[in-house]
Ligand code: 5GP
């Protein structure tokens with residue numbers, strides 16, 4: 022997708038602080054971190070949200086979770102929160118599926 026910021030990061034066309042890469046997923050630090058560890062794990066394939074990814078490339082959904090787990094472990098954390106904001110009302114602002122990985126501080130529930 023020509024105008025997709027995360028496609029450009031995956032392609033190396035704009036810089037990002039990459040923390041992990043696999044055949045199907047790329048992980049990089051969020052520009053506006055909400056926790057000491059805040060990483061986004063995205064599929065290399067452009068899809069608008071995680072439900073579309075589940076339909077088109079189900080195995081990659083699991084890969085995003087595995088990468089998230091490994092990034093958290095590498096950073097020395099045990100507890101973490103995984104979030105897929107899906108749709109504008111839920112807070113999605115970039116329409117390339119991405120898994121938020123948040124760790125390193127106590128996190129409250131329910132979320133805002
Ligand atoms: P959403 O609101 O769609 O769930 O999450 C989008 C996330 O992408 C936000 O947390 C935002 O800070 C992050 N973000 C937006 N643009 C960029 C960028 O160019 N680089 C990085 N690393 N993160 C970005």
Ligand code: ZN
Pocket residue numbers: 022025026027028029066067068116117
């Ligand atoms: Zn994209």
